[in-house]
Amino acid sequence: MITHPTAGELREALAALEAGPPGDPRAAFITRVADNARATLEREAALGPSAEAAAVERLRDLLGSGDDFKALNAELCARLADGRLAPLDPAVLAHLKASVTDQLAIDQPGYSGLAALDG
Amino acid sequence: MDVPAALSALAPRLSPLLSSRATTAVNIRRLSGGASLETWAFDLDDGTPLILRRRPPGGSMSAAALPLSTEAALLVAVAPAPVPEVVRVCAPIDGLGEAYVMRRLDGETLGKRIVRDEAFASVRPSLARRCGEVLAAIHATPLDDLPPLETSDAASELARYEAIYRQSGAQRPVFEAAFRWLASRAPPLERPVLVHGDFRNGNLMISPHAGLVGVLDWELAHLGDPAEDLGWICVNSWRFGQWRRPVGGFGDYQDLLDGHAAAGGAPVSLERLLFWQALGSLKWGVMCLMMYASFASGADRSIERAMIGRRASETEIDLVLLMERAA
Numbered sequence: 001m002i003t004h005p006t007a008g009e010l011r012e013a014l015a016a017l018e019a020g021p022p023g024d025p026r027a028a029f030i031t032r033v034a035d036n037a038r039a040t041l042e043r044e045a046a047l048g049p050s051a052e053a054a055a056v057e058r059l060r061d062l063l064g065s066g067d068d069f070k071a072l073n074a075e076l077c078a079r080l081a082d083g084r085l086a087p088l089d090p091a092v093l094a095h096l097k098a099s100v101t102d103q104l105a106i107d108q109p110g111y112s113g114l115a116a117l118d119g
Numbered sequence: 120m121d122v123p124a125a126l127s128a129l130a131p132r133l134s135p136l137l138s139s140r141a142t143t144a145v146n147i148r149r150l151s152g153g154a155s156l157e158t159w160a161f162d163l164d165d166g167t168p169l170i171l172r173r174r175p176p177g178g179s180m181s182a183a184a185l186p187l188s189t190e191a192a193l194l195v196a197v198a199p200a201p202v203p204e205v206v207r208v209c210a211p212i213d214g215l216g217e218a219y220v221m222r223r224l225d226g227e228t229l230g231k232r233i234v235r236d237e238a239f240a241s242v243r244p245s246l247a248r249r250c251g252e253v254l255a256a257i258h259a260t261p262l263d264d265l266p267p268l269e270t271s272d273a274a275s276e277l278a279r280y281e282a283i284y285r286q287s288g289a290q291r292p293v294f295e296a297a298f299r300w301l302a303s304r305a306p307p308l309e310r311p312v313l314v315h316g317d318f319r320n321g322n323l324m325i326s327p328h329a330g331l332v333g334v335l336d337w338e339l340a341h342l343g344d345p346a347e348d349l350g351w352i353c354v355n356s357w358r359f360g361q362w363r364r365p366v367g368g369f370g371d372y373q374d375l376l377d378g379h380a381a382a383g384g385a386p387v388s389l390e391r392l393l394f395w396q397a398l399g400s401l402k403w404g405v406m407c408l409m410m411y412a413s414f415a416s417g418a419d420r421s422i423e424r425a426m427i428g429r430r431a432s433e434t435e436i437d438l439v440l441l442m443e444r445a446a
Contacts, residue, residue: 003289004287004289004408004411004415004428004429004431005411005414005415005425005426005428005429009414009415009425010422010425010426013414013420013421013422013424013425013426014422016420016422017422029423030421030422030423033422033423033426034422036426037422037425037426040426040429073290073292074290076292076295077290077291077292077295080292080295080296080299081295081298081299083299086299087295087296087297087299087300087442088296088300088442088445088446090446092292092296093439093442093443093446095292096292096293096296096435096439096442097436097439097443099292099293100293100432100435100436100439101436103432103435104432104433104436107429107430107432107433108429108430108432108433110360111433111436112355112358112360112361112362113355113362113433113436113437113440114436115362116355116362116436116440117436117440
């Protein structure tokens, strides 16, 4: 489940959009942001479920057990926060890298950090 | 408030300060500006180009931001570093509230153009070194002449942003890992210097001919570690796609560090710079969550505020790459 914002919140903000005056630079900017939000929602619908399923599988391997994504992710956060898992642990880093790569494919597929992954 | 009318009335009070005979203001237009600060461009009727910075009445002020009179005092104190010349700190008679007027510099602040446009091709190769030199000049500002400023070090910055992250309710394992990783290596503050606090593309006025001509937006200035400014300009989010050029999308680490050292800056290791770069990515990621929070709370229900939260993931990939590099 992607939060901050959720897909539902993005849809809500899009529904509340009002057209600005034509030729206004601020209105043109908002139009671009809205187009970007619609494209993000489309990518999330296409890629979100498989990304979450893959994350659940990795998290079960890493943490030993657990049910849904939200609980597993919260457990990983808790273990990192209290030091039961080390931030530079290779297995932790491998999971984080895979998760963030999937997340960026939804949020910002053109971001240069993805290109930097391949060196 | 009618800012154009107030500026026209202000013009005769500005002209003696500029050895000008101007009587009114023309070409008055609002530039960028969010809820907390407005920037207006205008000319005197003899052609003198000026800028007004003002805080609108009731304009929100984040806890870290400085009053505009302090910002103006800093612009005076940091010369000979390249900054706009302050013309007048506004008084009640000016009817503009908290505001000041400065000379307008010629150049470009948009990072996308600075890192890509052909017009800047000839200044790009020397820009990272020049940034290092200018930062050394800023960091050398005598502290006795400065208005009161807060002091912060790596540990206190981390604690401040971790508290904001905890309050957001977000559960982001990359941020959890980054907070622990950075807290374990936070360098002590040996000798506090004046730190600009937001030295990056967007706040640097670049001329296609003269390179860096002005360092703008001093509202996050404080006393701290010089490596904080050196690391912040290397955060990938302001490289505008030119990720192979770590300094602002236009230069290399060594050029920045060499320029800083050659201009008299205390030696900063690449390792220390990278610590602050990583802390910079983490701060920007938490800021994205913070800006989203104003959508979630209902304070600002715009699509823009909602979408900024989805930029947190860009900082997460940058942090993972920095942690891998360190592992």
